[in-house]
Amino acid sequence: MEMVIMGAVQKPIFSVSGLRGVVGRTLFPETVRDYARGFGRLFGPGPIALGRDTRASGVTLVQSAILGLQRAGCEVIDLGVCPTPAVVHFVSQHSGKVKGGVMITASHNPWEWNGMKFISPHGRFLLPEEVTVFGALLARDQVSGDGAEHGGAMPAADSSGINRADGVGAHIAGITRSDIFTGIKAKGYRFAVDTVNGAAGVAGRELLKAFGCEVVPVFCDGGAGEQGFPRGPEPIPEHLSTLCGVIKKEGLDGGFAFDPDGDRLSAVDETGTPLGEEATLALAAQFVLPGRLGDVVVNLSTSRLIEDICARFDCPVVRTKVGEVWVVREIINRGAVLGGEGNGGVILPEVNLTRDGLVACACIIGLMSVTSKTLSRLRQELPEYHIVKKAVPIVNFAADEVICRLRREMGEELIVDSTEGVRVAGVDWWLHIRPSNTEPIIRIVAEAKTPAGAEMVVQTGLKVITEVGEKQGEE
Numbered sequence: 037m038e039m040v041i042m043g044a045v046q047k048p049i050f051s052v053s054g055l056r057g058v059v060g061r062t063l064f065p066e067t068v069r070d071y072a073r074g075f076g077r078l079f080g081p082g083p084i085a086l087g088r089d090t091r092a093s094g095v096t097l098v099q100s101a102i103l104g105l106q107r108a109g110c111e112v113i114d115l116g117v118c119p120t121p122a123v124v125h126f127v128s129q130h131s132g133k134v135k136g137g138v139m140i141t142a143s144h145n146p147w148e149w150n151g152m153k154f155i156s157p158h159g160r161f162l163l164p165e166e167v168t169v170f171g172a173l174l175a176r177d178q179v180s181g182d183g184a185e186h187g188g189a190m191p192a193a194d195s196s197g198i199n200r201a202d203g204v205g206a207h208i209a210g211i212t213r214s215d216i217f218t219g220i221k222a223k224g225y226r227f228a229v230d231t232v233n234g235a236a237g238v239a240g241r242e243l244l245k246a247f248g249c250e251v252v253p254v255f256c257d258g259g260a261g262e263q264g265f266p267r268g269p270e271p272i273p274e275h276l277s278t279l280c281g282v283i284k285k286e287g288l289d290g291g292f293a294f295d296p297d298g299d300r301l302s303a304v305d306e307t308g309t310p311l312g313e314e315a316t317l318a319l320a321a322q323f324v325l326p327g328r329l330g331d332v333v334v335n336l337s338t339s340r341l342i343e344d345i346c347a348r349f350d351c352p353v354v355r356t357k358v359g360e361v362w363v364v365r366e367i368i369n370r371g372a373v374l375g376g377e378g379n380g381g382v383i384l385p386e387v388n389l390t391r392d393g394l395v396a397c398a399c400i401i402g403l404m405s406v407t408s409k410t411l412s413r414l415r416q417e418l419p420e421y422h423i424v425k426k427a428v429p430i431v432n433f434a435a436d437e438v439i440c441r442l443r444r445e446m447g448e449e450l451i452v453d454s455t456e457g458v459r460v461a462g463v464d465w466w467l468h469i470r471p472s473n474t475e476p477i478i479r480i481v482a483e484a485k486t487p488a489g490a491e492m493v494v495q496t497g498l499k500v501i502t503e504v505g506e507k508q509g510e511e
Contacts, residue, residue, distance in 0.1 A: 049475070051474070052164050052362070055067075058149055059093040068097045068100040069100040069104035070104060074104075074173050083111045085113045085155070086101060086139075087116065090234050091296070093150045102114075113126075113199050114199065115201055118235055119236045119393065120143070120153060120235070125203070139152065142296075145475065160364050211394055212243075214387050225249045226286070227244055227251060229244065229294075230254040230276065239298060240298070243394050244397070244401070271313060276304060279291045279293055280309070284308040294393045298394065301380050302315070305415055306411055317334070317341075317342055317378060317396075322414075323406070325346070332351055333355075333370065335378070336356070337358050337377070337479075340466070340483065357456040359473050360377065364383065378423070381393075420485065424481070424487075424490040425480070426479075428502070442500055457469050464484060469497050480498055480501065481494070
C-alpha cells in the first residue's frame, strides 16, 4: 500500500545527501532503477562502481540499480558489501576509467530505510550544482519516485555486463600505504570493533590487523543484519553498552564503533568510557595538523572543540552548511588539509575526499602511537564541552520569527548565522536549528560548557520551534 497523507503519495527524500526513503512506503525498486538510470545518463555511458550496506532490502535494490545503470548504457563494477568510503575511494583511484559510483545505503537512518548515495567521476559526492542538474534530468524523465509501478516483477539485469572488484582491499591499502600513516607502529594494541553488523564488518577488522593490532569483533557479522541492527545505528554513547562491556571484560586498549555504512566513527577508551562522536574529529586533527598545517573545514553543528584544537596549531577553521558535500566543496576551494563533521565524520583529502570511518580510526591509532598515550588520557586532555541533540517532526520553519523569539528568550547579545536554518551563539554556548537533509524532521543542536547549560539551551530551542510551528500552522 502507498503511504498517503492528506491525499498525497509520500515521496523519498532527494537532496545533496542523496536519496532516502522507507522501503515499501516511500522507496521502491522502481525508484532505485529510475534514479540509477538517470545517474548513468548523467555521467555515462561507461563503468559505474556499485556497493551496498547490509540492509536486507539492499539485495533487491542493488539488482534494481544494476538494471537502471544498464539501461543507461553503463557497465557495472560490483563491489558487493563494503563501506561507502570504499566506493568513493575506488572511483577516485580509477578516475577517468570509472564514470562514477552508487552506494545503496541509508547510512545512519533506521533499518527500514534505504537509499542511494551518488559519487561523481572525481571521487567525491555530487556537489550542489551537480545535484541540481541531476534533479532536472530526473524531472525531464518524469521520475516521481512514488512507487507508482510497484507490485509487478522487474526484468532481470544482464549478468554479462557485471564485473566484480575488491573495493575493501583497495581502500585499506590506500590508507596503510599513504605517507601520513606509513609510520604507525600499533603492534601490541588490542581493540574491540563494533560495526553494528554493517558494511564495515570486514573492513574495520582488516584495517586494524593491517596496523598490527589484535581485534575483538563486536557486531561484525554482516549476515546477521537480516534481522535488523543489533543496536541503534548511530555510534553514539547510549548505543555502545555492549562494546563498552567487552572492552572492560577483556582488558582492551579501547574500541571503535562505526555506523551502518562505515563513514562515521566514535571511540571508547580502555575504561569502557565512550569519548563521543565529537571527539573523533578533534583527535584526528591532533594527529594530522602537526605535519600538515592549513585550513580545517567543518559544519555549523560541529563542536567548538575543533576550534580549540586548531588554535594550538594556528590553523583557521571554516564552517559550512551541514552535509558532507558542503564541507567537501569548501575543502576543494580552500585546499584544506582536513575537514569533517561532529557526527564522527573525518575527511582527509589526501587519502579520500569523503567522510571515512576507516581513516578516522587510523588517525586515532596513529595519535596513540606517536604520543604513547591511552585513549582515556587523550580524552582527559580535550577541552570540555557538552552537546545535546534533539529532533522534532517537520514544522513550518520561519527563520526570522525563530531569531526574533530566540533574542527574547536568551536575553543577551547573540551572534546570528543564517547560513543554514538558524544558528545563534553566546559567550560560551551555541544553538543550531535546521531542517534535516535526510529525514522529515527539524534538528536542534546545542552546546555549552556544562551538561545543564547545554540542556537549557536545547530546551529553549525546542520551545521556540514549537511556538513558531504552531503560529505558522494557525496562519
